[in-house]
Amino acid sequence: MSQNALNLDKLAAERxxxxxxxxxxxxxxxxxxxxxxxxxxxxxxxxxxxGVYAMILFLFSRTSDEAKIAPVICGQxxxxxxxxxxxxxxxxxxxxSADAQTALEFYTNKVLDDLDTLLLVxxxxxxxxxxxxxxxxxxxx
Numbered sequence: 001m002s003q004n005a006l007n008l009d010k011l012a013a014e015r016x017x018x019x020x021x022x023x024x025x026x027x028x029x030x031x032x033x034x035x036x037x038x039x040x041x042x043x044x045x046x047x048x049x050x051g052v053y054a055m056i057l058f059l060f061s062r063t064s065d066e067a068k069i070a071p072v073i074c075g076q077x078x079x080x081x082x083x084x085x086x087x088x089x090x091x092x093x094x095x096x097s098a099d100a101q102t103a104l105e106f107y108t109n110k111v112l113d114d115l116d117t118l119l120l121v122x123x124x125x126x127x128x129x130x131x132x133x134x135x136x137x138x139x140x141x
Contacts, residue, residue: 008124011083015076016131020139022072029065036073037136039066043073044129052122053107060100071096073132074103080124086117 023036047055062070075096081087094103
C-alpha cells in the first residue's frame with residue numbers, strides 16, 4: 001500500500017470522535033450526547049434510504065435540540081470532505097457554519113455530479129455516522 005493511500009476508516013473514526021466532542025460542547029441541550037446518538041441514527045437512515053442530498057436536507061430541517069446538534073454533524077461531514085483528494089484544493093467546500101442553500105448547491109454541483117465521488121462520499125459519511133452512534137453510546141453510558 002502506498003503512503004499516499006487514503007484510509008477512509010481512519011478518517012471516519014477521527015470525524016466521529018470530533019462529533020462526540022463537539023456535541024459535548026453544545027451547552028444549550030439537556031443531553032447533547034444522547035441527542036447526537038439519536039440524530040446520527042436518523043441521519044444514517046436517511047443517508048442509506050434516500051442518499052447524500054436527502055441527508056443534507058434532513059440535517060438542515062431539524063428542530064428543537066436536534067437543530068442545535070445538526071450543525072455539529074454537518075460541520076464534521078464538511079471537514080471530512082476537505083480531506084478527500086478531490087476536494088482538498090476546492091474553496092467551495094462549505095464551511096462549518098454554511099447555510100442550507102450553500103451546502104445544497106455544493107452537493108448538487110460537486111458531489112452528485114460524479115458517480116465515483118458520490119459513492120465515495122456516501123461510504124465515508126455512512127462509516128462516520130456509524131462510528132458517531134457507537135461513540136455517543138459509549139460516551140453516554
